[in-house]
Amino acid sequence: MAYLCQGCGYFTPNWLGRCPQCGEWNTLVEVPKEKAKKVTRSSSFLATSSPISLEAMQKNQFFRGKRLSTGLREVDRVLGGGVVEGSLILLSGDPGIGKSTLLLKIAEGIAAQNQRVLYTSSEESLAQLSLRVERLKIQKSPHFFLFSADCFDDLVEQLFTLKPQVVVVDSIQNLGKRESECLPGSVGMLRELSAAFLEMAKKENVAFFLVGHVTKEGFVAGPKTLEHFVDVVLYLEGDPQRPLRMIRGMKNRFGSTQEVGILEMQEEGLVEILDPSQYFAGDHDTSAVGTARTVVAEGKRIMMIEVQSLVSSSSFDFPRRVSLGMDLNRLHLLLAVLEQTTRLRFVRHDVYVSIGGGVRVTETALDLAVCMSVLSSRLNQSVNRKTVYLGEISLNGAIRPVSLLEQRVQEALRMGAKRLVLSARNQDHSAKYPGIEWLQYHHLQETLKREGFFSSSPPLG
Ligand SMILES: Nc1ncnc2c1ncn2[C@@H]1O[C@H](COP(=O)(O)OP(=O)(O)O)[C@@H](O)[C@H]1O
Numbered sequence: 257m258a259y260l261c262q263g264c265g266y267f268t269p270n271w272l273g274r275c276p277q278c279g280e281w282n283t284l285v286e287v288p289k290e291k292a293k294k295v296t297r298s299s300s301f302l303a304t305s306s307p308i309s310l311e312a313m314q315k316n317q318f319f320r321g322k323r324l325s326t327g328l329r330e331v332d333r334v335l336g337g338g339v340v341e342g343s344l345i346l347l348s349g350d351p352g353i354g355k356s357t358l359l360l361k362i363a364e365g366i367a368a369q370n371q372r373v374l375y376t377s378s379e380e381s382l383a384q385l386s387l388r389v390e391r392l393k394i395q396k397s398p399h400f401f402l403f404s405a406d407c408f409d410d411l412v413e414q415l416f417t418l419k420p421q422v423v424v425v426d427s428i429q430n431l432g433k434r435e436s437e438c439l440p441g442s443v444g445m446l447r448e449l450s451a452a453f454l455e456m457a458k459k460e461n462v463a464f465f466l467v468g469h470v471t472k473e474g475f476v477a478g479p480k481t482l483e484h485f486v487d488v489v490l491y492l493e494g495d496p497q498r499p500l501r502m503i504r505g506m507k508n509r510f511g512s513t514q515e516v517g518i519l520e521m522q523e524e525g526l527v528e529i530l531d532p533s534q535y536f537a538g539d540h541d542t543s544a545v546g547t548a549r550t551v552v553a554e555g556k557r558i559m560m561i562e563v564q565s566l567v568s569s570s571s572f573d574f575p576r577r578v579s580l581g582m583d584l585n586r587l588h589l590l591l592a593v594l595e596q597t598t599r600l601r602f603v604r605h606d607v608y609v610s611i612g613g614g615v616r617v618t619e620t621a622l623d624l625a626v627c628m629s630v631l632s633s634r635l636n637q638s639v640n641r642k643t644v645y646l647g648e649i650s651l652n653g654a655i656r657p658v659s660l661l662e663q664r665v666q667e668a669l670r671m672g673a674k675r676l677v678l679s680a681r682n683q684d685h686s687a688k689y690p691g692i693e694w695l696q697y698h699h700l701q702e703t704l705k706r707e708g709f710f711s712s713s714p715p716l717g
């Protein structure tokens with residue numbers, strides 16, 4: 257007997273409490289010894305006949321890796337410009353978030369370009385799939401094939417007869433293999449399958465989309481196993497109660513992982529949001545009290561968002577702090593800085609902060625906008641809706657500069673902003689953008705004064 261780590265696939269002849277490779281506790285399970293040997297590769301499928309010079313490669317059409325569009329620009333962007341032939345793409349996300357829906361749309365998009373797609377479900381029957389196809393109003397293309405199988409060998413048979421360009425496997429955890437002792441979904445099975453898919457992808461030049469479920473801990477089951485094997489790892493995330501979905505690249509051998517795709521779940525499936533700023537901060541008839549705008553860069557995606565706050569007197573011993581779409585610790589920190597800067601107290605107030613549209617922002621450039629929005633609600637004093645606030649706030653209240661300034665300014669202008677408040681340490685581009693009032697400050701205190709909060713008698717210590 258040998259012991260296999262379910263987290264990373266590490267093998268050891270002795271049981272250990274903690275895996276020396278991934279450092280996880282209690283992940284080693286007993287498996288037959290032969291399993292340990294199966295890891296070795298039967299044949300080398302990547303080796304071509306002989307090494308090739310770059311010049312020769314340049315001339316040979318074969319080496320120009322082709323990219324296929326998925327038909328969804330938001331997904332193409334995250335993939336780095338489309339699906340690379342013969343690549344393995346892992347799509348993961350919480351159950352019910354829309355992985356199957358997204359992949360049916362992608363398959364439709366690929367079939368629309370007269371490329372053969374095989375959509376294999378190991379979870380749903382053909383009848384269930386056809387119901388889904390009807391509901392999502394998928395185009396009835398002769399190049400789009402549906403298949404229901406929970407055995408890898410059946411799938412391979414179809415691959416050789418159909419010869420598709422793209423294959424969707426939904427999901428890899430539910431797939432088994434004949435003549436294998438491993439159970440579907442076990443780490444052993446995932447290792448076998450991912451090796452088999454990798455071989456198929458590279459040999460037959462077929463691109464695979466593999467759906468991988470996320471475990472309770474938030475990892476793709478057998479995380480390291482799958483992630484090492486595939487070329488691209490995509491993650492579909494969002495609040496199940498809300499329609500917004502974001503697709504992020506966690507790993508990409510053919511593009512940047514800085515890209516974010518933004519989609520919305522509608523009755524007919526996932527629809528792209530091509531203008532996120534309009535979606536998140538478009539002109540709605542909301543009161544300007546408690547809302548402040550900023551332009552964030554999620555990865556390389558520049559978008560205008562609206563920070564909304566509600567500060568109300570608390571009836572709890574411990575006042576509530578709730579943040580939706582931003583880090584709660586960050587909110588605590590900003591409240592402390594605000595208390596220190598303004599001498600206003602928040603101990604008797606509940607503070608709720610939400611980012612409009614349900615987007616999740618990981619950037620600190622929205623700090624200044626959060627401060628403005630919270631203070632606006634606390635003092636019941638409105639914030640100019642044509643102003644964009646950019647800046648990270650440090651613990652002493654200083655405003656730190658933001659990156660990608662010019663892109664942010666351009667986006668702010670596009671969305672009709674008239675004023676820009678930012679760190680004095682950011683470069684001054686005001687001459688270049690005459691259409692926008694350019695205000696640079698060193699400190700939060702200075703900003704609040706100039707922005708008309710505490711104009712008459714500043715309660716500043
Ligand atoms: N028959 C249906 N009618 C209406 N909505 C549906 C139907 N089937 C699925 N959905 C919606 O689509 C969402 C995404 O489902 P699905 O693509 O199956 O997620 P996943 O594959 O990630 O588990 C579900 O949460 C549900 O809201």
Ligand SMILES: [Mg+2]
Binds near residue numbers: 355357426
């Ligand atoms: Mg599904």
